[in-house]
Amino acid sequence: MVLLGLLDEKQRIIDKLRSRLDPREVRVAEKDHHARREPRPCGLTVHTGIGCSYSCIYCYVPDMGFPLRPREYPLTPLQMAYAIAVNPYTLPSRSGTMLAFGSVTEPFLPETRGKTLDYISTLKRHLGNPTQISTKASLGEMDVDGLKRSDPEISVLVTIITFKLHPRLEPRAPGPEERLETIRRLSGRSLHVSLFLRPILPGVTEPEIQLLLKRAAESGAVGVVAGSLRVTRGILQRLRLAGIPTSSIESRLPRYPRSRRDQVVVPAGSAKRLVQETAQRLGLKYYPSACAANMDAHGLSCHACSMGPCGPPEGLPRFDADEALQAAEELGISDVSVSLRGNRIVVHTRRGGVVRRFAHMLRDAYKRAVVIRG
Numbered sequence: 001m002v003l004l005g006l007l008d009e010k011q012r013i014i015d016k017l018r019s020r021l022d023p024r025e026v027r028v029a030e031k032d033h034h035a036r037r038e039p040r041p042c043g044l045t046v047h048t049g050i051g052c053s054y055s056c057i058y059c060y061v062p063d064m065g066f067p068l069r070p071r072e073y074p075l076t077p078l079q080m081a082y083a084i085a086v087n088p089y090t091l092p093s094r095s096g097t098m099l100a101f102g103s104v105t106e107p108f109l110p111e112t113r114g115k116t117l118d119y120i121s122t123l124k125r126h127l128g129n130p131t132q133i134s135t136k137a138s139l140g141e142m143d144v145d146g147l148k149r150s151d152p153e154i155s156v157l158v159t160i161i162t163f164k165l166h167p168r169l170e171p172r173a174p175g176p177e178e179r180l181e182t183i184r185r186l187s188g189r190s191l192h193v194s195l196f197l198r199p200i201l202p203g204v205t206e207p208e209i210q211l212l213l214k215r216a217a218e219s220g221a222v223g224v225v226a227g228s229l230r231v232t233r234g235i236l237q238r239l240r241l242a243g244i245p246t247s248s249i250e251s252r253l254p255r256y257p258r259s260r261r262d263q264v265v266v267p268a269g270s271a272k273r274l275v276q277e278t279a280q281r282l283g284l285k286y287y288p289s290a291c292a293a294n295m296d297a298h299g300l301s302c303h304a305c306s307m308g309p310c311g312p313p314e315g316l317p318r319f320d321a322d323e324a325l326q327a328a329e330e331l332g333i334s335d336v337s338v339s340l341r342g343n344r345i346v347v348h349t350r351r352g353g354v355v356r357r358f359a360h361m362l363r364d365a366y367k368r369a370v371v372i373r374g
Contacts, residue, residue: 002317003327003365006091013092013126017082025079032075035083039360041305042291043098043132044090046080047073048119049105049112054136054173057242058199063234063260066104072115077122084127089360092127095317097364098294099123101133102157106173108137117143121150132294134159134196136170138178144185155297157196157225157290158183160212161205168242169204180219187220192297194287197275198227200268203248209271213278223285225293226275228268234260302367303343319345319366333358344369 018026029035034046051067052059062068075083084090090097101107107116120131133147134157147154160176162169186193195216197205205212213224231249236257239246249266250256257264272288279286287293288307295302301311324338324345336349336358345368349355359370 001323002095002320003091003361004323004330006093006096006361006365007327007330010085010090010092013085014082017078017085017126020078021082025076026082029075029079029083030086032079032083034075034080035087037087038089038356039097039364040100042289043100043130043294044084044087045100045103046084046119046123047104048101048107048116049073049109052105053109054106054170056136056170056173057238057244058169058201058229058231058235060230060232060235060263061104063232063263064104065261070105070109070111072112073119077115077118078126080119081122081126084123084129088357091361091364092129094128094130094298094300095365096127096129097360098291099127099129099131100290100294101131102135106135106137107133108135108139108143113143117146117150120147120154124151130294130298130300131155132157132290132297134290135182136173136179137182138174139182139185141185144182144189144191147186148189148191152191153298154191155294156186156191156193157293158186158193158221159196159198160216161197161199161201162208163211164208165204165244168244169201176215180215183216183219183221187222192293193221194285194293195221195224196227196290197224198290199229199266200226200271200275201229201244201249202252202266202268202271203245206271206274209274210278213275213282213284217282217284221284223287223293223296224275224279225287225290226268226272227290229266230263231257231266232260232263233257300367304363304367304369313343316368317366319368324362327361328355328358331358331361338362340368341371344371346370347372348374350374 051070132155295310301315303309
């Protein structure tokens, strides 16, 4: 059994964690957004802090209202594990929901470093989900050893998008050479580390793609993740103020951002193709998405989105329609039918939004795309 077994494991973990927390800690964890937020395609983002002091010009964090002065996240490690466990969209274990660290803060700032390692080790011990972390920090031997002890399988993404314009674009972040040293240290401890070429800034990153990948490969990176830039009006304004030409960016926008918070993806298809071709020539793995690197780090297969497939089809969990229906009953969902069409799970229902939770669980458990039809 796949999904039914994961649901049983989820309840067992919830009961165990609840017994180790006092009632007030339980209430606080259950009200936290980690306990109710739907996972993104790359997994559930886990916040070890709020805000970031690196002040990268292209970052969307300031436009989302987060402070530049960071603070660590208030939940204890056990509370965070409990919040993720009770989230109605998540499943535990190595076969469950992916977890991603490094979204609204830098995980290895002085204010967040200790909480980051505590969260990773606690989540690994109690939940066991496939975990990924992205960073621009300069990691010392103690940081790398801490990651290795906390989760030896963790997928680490190290962001470097430019050598030439780093001082203007990332004024308070460690320099590219320090981050290459981070890659060397992580690789030296046999951790799965990839170059995070995200965001690709048109006119800035593209001329340096071959050099960036060459230096990352020489430093011990396993692969490269290429990702597009998302811009707001605030980001465009900050780029101009920093003396970065925005014409190449604006000419590719499908529409202009409506506000400081409105994020618009800048297409980067040609740049990604160059990244893929260069990676193949250098012997690096090309990952079209961050979660693809996470799957590879854990030796898993996933065919759940159009950016894949990741891993061979024989690595996918076996799908059982009868088990899926039993799981729906356990979740209190009736009037559904489930079938496998090709490599997609099709859910027929008239209940619309009621099955969103079920669809997330089907996708995470069986690592296949899920289609809901009325």
